[in-house]
Amino acid sequence: MSESALRAETRAELEQLSGVELLVGIPSYRNAATITHVVETAAAGLARYFPDQLGLVLNSDGGSDDGTPEAVRAARLPAGVRALSAPYQGPSGKGTAVHALFEAARLLGARACVVLDADLRSVTPEWVARLAGPIVAGEADYVAPLYTRHKYDGTITNNLAYPLTRALYGVRVRQPIGGDFGVGAPVLATYLAQDVWHTDVARFGIDIFMTTTALAEGYRLHQAALGAKVHDPKDPAASLGPMFRQVVGTLFALMARYARRWQAVQGSAAPPTHGTPLPGEAEPVAVDHEALVHRFRDGLATQGARWEQVLAPETFAGVAALAAQSADAFRFPAELWVRVVYDFAAAYRHAGDSSALLDALTPLYFGRTAGLVNDTATMDVAAFEAYLDQQALAFERDKPYLLARWSDR
Numbered sequence: 001m002s003e004s005a006l007r008a009e010t011r012a013e014l015e016q017l018s019g020v021e022l023l024v025g026i027p028s029y030r031n032a033a034t035i036t037h038v039v040e041t042a043a044a045g046l047a048r049y050f051p052d053q054l055g056l057v058l059n060s061d062g063g064s065d066d067g068t069p070e071a072v073r074a075a076r077l078p079a080g081v082r083a084l085s086a087p088y089q090g091p092s093g094k095g096t097a098v099h100a101l102f103e104a105a106r107l108l109g110a111r112a113c114v115v116l117d118a119d120l121r122s123v124t125p126e127w128v129a130r131l132a133g134p135i136v137a138g139e140a141d142y143v144a145p146l147y148t149r150h151k152y153d154g155t156i157t158n159n160l161a162y163p164l165t166r167a168l169y170g171v172r173v174r175q176p177i178g179g180d181f182g183v184g185a186p187v188l189a190t191y192l193a194q195d196v197w198h199t200d201v202a203r204f205g206i207d208i209f210m211t212t213t214a215l216a217e218g219y220r221l222h223q224a225a226l227g228a229k230v231h232d233p234k235d236p237a238a239s240l241g242p243m244f245r246q247v248v249g250t251l252f253a254l255m256a257r258y259a260r261r262w263q264a265v266q267g268s269a270a271p272p273t274h275g276t277p278l279p280g281e282a283e284p285v286a287v288d289h290e291a292l293v294h295r296f297r298d299g300l301a302t303q304g305a306r307w308e309q310v311l312a313p314e315t316f317a318g319v320a321a322l323a324a325q326s327a328d329a330f331r332f333p334a335e336l337w338v339r340v341v342y343d344f345a346a347a348y349r350h351a352g353d354s355s356a357l358l359d360a361l362t363p364l365y366f367g368r369t370a371g372l373v374n375d376t377a378t379m380d381v382a383a384f385e386a387y388l389d390q391q392a393l394a395f396e397r398d399k400p401y402l403l404a405r406w407s408d409r
């Protein structure tokens with residue numbers, strides 16, 4: 001079993017508090033510029049929507065040197081809500097920060113824990129109501145966010161985490177790695193009982209671990225409509241490589257664990273969704289599609305031999321042929337991408353070196369992202385959602401191929 005992520009001092013401090021029923025947890029690393037607003041908004045949400053329940057806002061920080069803990073302490077709080085900032089211990093990463101929050105929630109005996117990202121700009125008090133409300137009402141065990149995001153914010157979600165989770169577990173969770181969640185005490189206990197806290201779950205694998213585990217363990221998952229997600233987004237070409245490896249590595253690892261669950265699932269359905277979208281516009285995210293195509297071509301040169309080992313011959317041939325396209329006309333058909341993902345998922349199960357396998361998949365993800373950007377350049381939000389729905393259906397339709405690949409490797 002892994003070590004506690006809660007430090008002894010934090011544990012002692014929490015033990016002084018009694019009767020906390022709702023915890024809002026905020027993982028952070030160097031978020032001094034944005035976290036005060038998140039703390040104040042979370043506290044306002046607790047006070048306004050749950051006036052009869054004692055609430056606590058807890059920041060779990062990764063040792064920021066930019067004044068993040070001080071920014072938490074500077075927050076103005078309504079009567080009846082406290083806020084604390086505490087460093088966690090253990091492997092650095094978002095997942096360890098959340099691990100400490102879950103341990104804190106269990107220690108306090110809280111009924112529900114809401115997790116909010118520290119870089120949020122569009123959070124409102126209603127987010128707390130919508131993420132915790134269905135749990136407090138006894139209707140849901142786990143609440144995932146549903147936001148309006150710009151087309152190119154969330155490329156790991158759109159190309160992989162959403163369609164694969166939907167095809168595997170049969171639930172259309174549109175934001176399985178959104179970062180803002182509501183978790184009830186039983187689900188939280190299930191998470192804490194898993195021996196995963198030294199893996200990529202300690203880093204950016206945490207969100208997909210939470211959603212997948214909730215689904216595969218049969219908990220009631222609902223969605224909460226939150227409106228726009230405005231945060232500090234990242235250009236996928238510039239900075240999403242490590243996050244991609246951690247999310248996808250965790251997703252693939254959980255496929256082995258829950259094979260019996262997903263093998264029995266056909267088709268998919270939307271989960272119950274609470275609330276109408278809150279007003280607000282998503283900020284455009286710039287994507288350097290030439291850099292993405294370049295990373296893909298570079299991948300063919302450096303990882304081509306591994307692609308050839310992992311992919312079925314016709315899939316490898318299809319992928320290799322893409323490299324001849326110019327960046328502006330670059331296309332990567334969804335059906336081909338589905339085959340790539342399924343071949344890699346099946347190979348991951350037996351891979352001696354899983355990190356080399358994820359390295360090989362990363363440039364293919366960049367290629368598919370470039371293809372998606374070119375396919376959808378002129379689309380509005382509704383057309384873009386329809387496009388993603390088609391891609392997700394392609395994952396569902398081709399699931400028999402995954403089942404066959406999974407068992408014959």
Ligand SMILES: Nc1nc2c(ncn2[C@@H]2O[C@H](COP(=O)(O)OP(=O)(O)OP(=O)(O)O)[C@@H](O)[C@H]2O)c(=O)[nH]1
Pocket residue numbers: 026027028029030031060061062063092093094097116117118119153154178179231232233234240243
């Ligand atoms: N404690 C801690 N928190 C982290 C670490 N990395 C990220 N976080 C927190 O996790 C939350 C999400 O991180 P972001 O970098 O915004 O990631 P994201 O929004 O999921 O990713 P994008 O969609 O790519 O922008 C923020 O609150 C971060 O402060 C870390 O190493 N340690």
Ligand SMILES: [Mg+2]
Pocket residue numbers: 117119231232233
């Ligand atoms: Mg963010």
